Amino acid sequence: MYELIRGRTRNCDGISRREVLRIGGLGLAGLSLPAVLRMESEASAAEPKKHEKRSVIVMWMQGGASHIDTLDPKPNAPAEIRGEFGVIPTVLPGVQICEHMPNLARNLDKFSIIRSGYCYNAGHGIADAYMLSGWRWTPTTVYPSYGSVVAKELGYRRGMPPYIQLGSAVDQKSGGGLAGYLGNEHNPFIVAEDPNAPQFNIDGIALPGDITVNRFSRRKRMLDRFDHWQARVEAQVSDVGAMDRFYEKAFGIVTSPQAKQAFDLSKEDPKLRDRYGRNIFGQSCLLARRLVEAGVRFVNVSYGGWDTHAQNFTSLKDHLLPKLDPGYATLLVDLQERGLLDSTIVLWMGDFGRTPKINSAAGRDHWAGSTVFGIGGGGIKTGQVIGKSDQYAEQPASPMIQVEDIAATLYHQLGIPLDTLYTAPDGRPFKVNANGRVLDELLV
Amino acid sequence: MPTPCRCARLRNAAHTALAFGMALFLCAAHGFADESARPLGFVNDVVPILTKASCNSGGCHAKAGNGQNGFRLSLLGFEPQEDYEHIVREGHGRRVFPAAPEQSLLLLKASNTVPHGGGKRLDPSSEGYKQLTRWISDGMPYGQETDPTLASIEVQPKRNVMSRRSEQQLKVLAHYSDGGTRDVTRMALYEPNDKAMAEAGEDGLVKILDVPGNVAVMVRYQGMVSVYIASIPLGAPVVEMPAEKNFIDALVFANLKQVGVPPSPVCDDATFLRRVSLDIAGRLPTVEETKAFLANTESDKRDKLIESLLTSPDYADYFAGKWTAILRNKRDDTSDITSNFAFHSWVRDGLLANKPYDQMVRELLAATGTIGDNPAVAWYKRVLEPQQQLEDVAQLFLGVRMQCAQCHHHPFERWSQKDYYSLGAFFSRVGRKPTATRGEDVIFHKRGMAQLENKKTKLPVKPAVLGGETLTIAPDEDPRLKLADWMGDKSNPFFAKSLVNRYWKHFFKRGLVEPEDDIRETNPATNPELLDALANHFTASGYDLKAVIRVIVQSNTYQLSAIPNAYNAVDRQNFSHYYPKRLQAEVMLDALDQLTGARTDFADLPPGTRAIALPDNSYNRSSPFLKVFGRPEGASVCECERVQSPSLAQSLHLMNAGDVRAKLSTAGGRADQLAKSTQPEAEKVRELYLAAYCREPSAEELKVAEAYITRPRVDPQGKPLDPARAKRDAYEDLLWALINTKEYLYNH
Known part of the structure; x- marks a missing residue:
């Protein structure tokens, strides 16, 4: 009976399909088979098909992008706050963003800006754990990141791994980007290689030159002939069976042309x-699109270097923004041209905001009081600015929006009920979301 | 932002009734009917209904902070007076409305008549609903001071023998201070300790599933706990028993006879050699060791092998890894390297010298000084506050989880907040001062009265060991020494049990109590006599850690085959056969190096250092292999941090990752050497099998492997490969196949 309440829970009006199956399996509560079947069909009919198609691309600006120098400029603030950059108009009347983001300015109809963000924490590492899970960090628990929840709830699509992280710019020290208590199997598949490199090749997925698919298949056939020990013990060791299933999936990924093609940017x-x-960022954005097309449900495009304590403006102007702007904007345009934007949420954020007041090294330091999010696609209402920060972008001047709310909105759009319950390995129960608010203003 | 309740499983109770609002309704047939005239009181008659309906669970109205939607109840009703205030006085009188009881928000919400975030918790036709209604119309009496208080609960039956796939309706009686007794079956809460073995319904109906053995169902009512234990025999004929080599065999085999589960036979030498080497020394035997052991005809060769493994440095390396992870030897900053290396060496050297366990714990608990002169103080560098220290110590060395008792009476246990802070008070005089070394404190005894403030009452609490009297400790005495005295005292009921259970699990995959560090009366051991006997043996040995291992691995219970017979495949807890375990991350990496002839290098450590000897978690960052296979980060006191579950990334890694491929094709490695060797191919295949599995290949395996090696090969363009290259490829392929078999990846 206790098991019935783990995983998804619904009140009496909306028993989930999974629960119905479990109830049916246990034959409890006097439900007749026809009743169970009826509930099951109702439950499955109630699950909208649109969720099945949905995917997420998170652009993670590791280090923490300056909010003032990107999507929340303060052109009227004193110079020590305003900084060196000017502003440009966007396709939205009256809305201005940093002058070094011309492509995004032209495409602001494809995403929304949240300017009343607040992020509570100003430490790296903890930021990766908090912002990517929607749960404030505690020393006792590593909460699952969004991708891990998506991997667990929605699973494989067309044989592709459900959760992929591009690049290594996620600090995992405090569990950032990982599956935490959900377990290893929901960790991201991490592509550390540079997709912009001529010899881009994925460790573990693509076969190296000297191992042809033929040779690999020959190996696998030999393995199948040798691997008979478990047949005698399989009944008692459940994870042996699970391991076999992962081997089949892995073999499919390594040998099928699909995964290989998804990673093959030369097709573009x-x-x-x-x-x-x-x-690396631009080509990662492109790769993210290809992966989503191939069936991956959640891609984290990690992009480091935003911790601009010194030379903030030089770094942004010469390196970071000229890469961010075309990469992000082209992804939105490309997704739209392919009809994928309606089903793909694209979320842009970083560790936290940066100090409004410029420091003596022409840099900006960590700032928890205010931050900015970009979000669009996947049924999110776009072309609007939500909330505002105060005159110096020090804190929200309208009701604050936190990453808990972003998480709730993501899960809502993906059809993952917010009262989904998980049990950590030590037996503690956790909800999927930390009481965030689904942001109605973002829903179409 | 609410912090989630830190205690195990507590909040689950929240939702038991969620999917089944009808559960209460189902059992409306018996109970309160004969009591309609009895005056109702809040504590005895209302709180149990709220608890049963999960209103006061941690996820709902007892949520830390203010409770859902501003309606606050104490967790599981432990503070009835506060709850009474919140229900009766708060909410502008809307929560209860005696003039029209059914218009009370309490009932409207609970029955979901007006929308309720928690859904429908009480059906209007249920007895609980009717009783609440009556209490409200009676004017919400709190009750009298003279009202009887709950003294104990009793579950009937307490213990019995059940057949598989059968049912038992439990009955729960509440005994009150006035001698009165009430049937509270429908108001009690039920939870089995092994859900693969039994399910317990809301109404106390226990359904026994298919797995033989012992299962306990914990019963809770109003802060009292009791247990029902079902023995579920398989009832198969138990004819042939292996010889009893020591008391473990006597107790395990007696249990097997009782439950009717026939054991598998004792495993062969090859299996034993591989198994015990992996379990004690964390490594595969070498080909030479294997050949020598298999050729040895002495009757005591298994015991001799055990001795040589226990004296090997590999044993100390392997178990130091186990201990330093749960002692949180974690690298958070590059400057931690010195203390982490020193602490790891301290643990390892203690294990190698077989320092008595009580001595080791004493040195750790009472450590003073700097890392340079006493590496044990590094633990205090990681574990900073008295609360954390007492919680860690209780879980690590006593197998007791105290976390819940920080804020409220432990719902499954006898521990109160007083017990919690009393234990913490031993750590209240730990002084620390920064040293010249970055990140390092000197730890000392800070003179003064040992006491710790109870966070709730704000009153100071003096030290007391679990279940012991309050101690008065002179200001000059370090209270930690008193705690250490009690740790190793023969009268300590927790210390030895906790260690032997932890070690039992290391060898058998499953503790006698599960989880291994949650030992309590409501979570009984599957074989309590065995747990007692092991603990007594450990105490009598003078807390000799090697003696625990020796007696375990010498037993025929440990040496049973992993291959189930016609009956015992279903057994998960009686140890009728060996339960295979996947190799741990470090062990697997070392095993790969050993089989392929490759070497993994680690920063700041001499070349050739093996993964099982790594001093801290920092290497998980540089080795994707260790991370993917779940090496712990030393972040928690729980062994559950080590992840043994399979994943896609693991399969991809073993099949095709660069580091594994490089090992297979290492220059001068095993594939390379075998390819160049002029021995007959069959001999080489034999050697490979001995290296991977400690056994000879079967005739069929030999045939397949030989055919594979000798078949002609072509390059990707279709041209024949030169014979030397072809042969090396073939051996790499063969190695690849072997490392990807479950027979290789598991200890069995």
Whole structure:
């Protein structure tokens, strides 16, 4: 009976399909088989199909992008706050953003800006854990990141791993980006290699030159002939069976052309690749699109270098923004042209905001009081600015929006009920979301 | 922002009734009917209904902070007076409305008549609903001071023998201070300790499933706990028993006879050699060791092997890894390297010298000084506050989880907040001062009266050991020494049990109590006599850690085959056969190096250092292998931090990751050497099998492997490969196949 309440729970009006199956399996509570079947069909009919198609791309600006120098400029503030950059108009009347983001300015109809963000924490590591899970960090528990929840709840699609992280710019020290108590199997598959490199090749997925698919398949056939020990013990060791299933999936990924093609950026028009930007971030954005097309449900495009304690403006102007702007904007345009934007949420955020007041090294330090999010796609209402920060972007001047709310909105759009309950390995129960608010203002 | 309740399983109770609002309704047939005239009181008659309906669970109205929607109740009704205030006086009188009881918000919400975030918790036709209604219309009496108080609860039956797939209706009686007794079956809460073995319904109906053995169902009512234990025999004929080599065998086999589960036979030498080497020394035997052991005809060769493994440095390396992870030897800052290396060496050297366990714990608990002169103080560097210290110590060395008792009476246990702070008071005089070394404190005894403030009452609490009298400790005495005295005292009921259970699990995959560090009366051991006997043996040995291991691995119970017979495959807790375990991350990495002839290098450590000897978690960052296979980060006192579950990334890694591929094709490695060797191919295949599995290949395996090696090969362009290259490829392929078999990846 206790098991019935773990996983998804619903009140009497909305028993989930999974629960119905479990109830049916246990034959409890005097439900007749026809009643169970009826509830089951109702439950499945109630699950909208649109969720099945949905995917998420998170752009994680590790280090913490300056909110003032990107999507929440303060052109009227004194110079020590305003900084060196000017502003430009966008497709939205009256809305201005940093002058070094011309492509995003032209495409602000494809995402919304949240300017009343607040992020409570100003430490790296903890930021990765908090912002990517929607749970404030505690020393006793590693909460699952969004991708891990998506992997667990929605699972594999067309044989592709459900959760992929591009790049290594996620600090895992405090569990950032990981599955935490949900367990290893829901950790991201991490692609540390640079997709902009000519010899881009994924460790573990693509076969190296000297091992052909034939040879690999030969190996696997030999393995199948040798691997008979478990047949005698399988009944008693459940994880042996699970391991076999992962081997089959892994074999499919390694040998099927699909995964290989998804990672093969040479299939893309060089002109499009140029538009994304010939750098690790730009090509990661392009790769994220290809992965989503191939069936991956959640991609984290990690992009480091935003911890601009010194030379903030030089770093942003010369390196970070010229890569961010075309990469992010081209992804939105490209997704839209392919009809994928309606089903793909694209979320842009970083560790926290940065100090409004510029420091003596022409840098900005960590700032928990205010931050900015970009979000669009996947049924999110776009082309609007939500909330505002105060005159110096020090704190929200309208009701604050925190990452708990972003998480609730993501899960809502993906059809993952917010009262989904999980049990940690030590027996403690946790809800999927820390009482966030689904942001109605973002829903179409 | 609410902090989630830190205690195990507590909040689950929240939702038991959620999917089944009808559960209460189902059992409306018996109970209160004959009591309709009895005056109702809040504590005895209302709180149990709220508890049963989960209103006061941690996820709902007892949520830390203010309770859901501003309606606050104490967790599981432990503070009835506060709850009474909140229900009767708060909420502008809307929560209860005696003039029209059914219009009370309490009932409207609980029955979901007006929308309720928690859904429908009480059906209007249920007895609980009717009783609440009556209490409200009676004017919400709190009750009298003279009202009887709950003295104990009793579950009937307490213990019995059940057949598989059968049912038992439990009956729960509440005994009151006035000698009165009430049937509270429908108001009690039920939880089995092994859900693969039994399910317990809301109404106390226990359904026994398919797995033989002992299962306990914990019964809770109003802060009291009791247990029902079902023995579920398989009832198969138990004819042939292996010889009894020591008391473990006597007790395990007696239990097997009783439950009718026939054991598998004792395993063969090859299996034993591989198993015990992996379990004690964390490594595969070498080919030479294997050949020598298999050829040895002495009757006591298994015992001799055990001795040689126990004296090997590999034993100390392997178990130091186990201990330092749960002692939180974690690298958070590069400057931690010195203290982490020193602490790891301290643990390892103690294990190698077989320092008595009580001595080791004493040195750790009472450590003073700097890391340079006493590495044990590094534990105080990681574990900073008295609360954390007492919680860690209780879980690590006593197998008791105290976390819940920080804020409220432990719902499954006898521990109160007083017990919690009393234990913490031993750590109240730990002084620390920064030293010249970055990140390092000197730890000393800070003179003064040992006491710790109870966070709730704000009153100071003096030290007392669990279940002991309050101690008065002179200001000059370090209270931690008193705690250490009690730890190793023969009268300590927790210390030895906790260690032997932890070690039992290391060898058998499953503790006699599960989880291994949650030993309590309401979570009984599957074989309590065995747990007692092991603890007594450990105490009598003078807390000799090697003696625990020796007696375990010498037993025929440990040496049973992993292959189930016609009956015992279903057994999960009687140890009728060996339960296979996947190799741990470090062990697997070392095993790969050993089989392939490769070497993994680690920063700041001499070349050739093996993964089982790594001093802290920092290497998980540089080795994707260790991370993917779940090496713990030393962040928690729980062994559950080590992840043994399979994943896609693991399969991809073993099949095709760069580091594994590089090992297979290492220059001068095993594939390379075998390819160049002029021995007959069959001999080489034999050697490979001995290296991987400690056994000879079967005739069929030999045939397949030989055929594979000798078949002609072509390159990707279809041209024949040169024979030397072809042969090396073939041996790499063969190695690849072997490392990906479950027979290799598991200890069995």
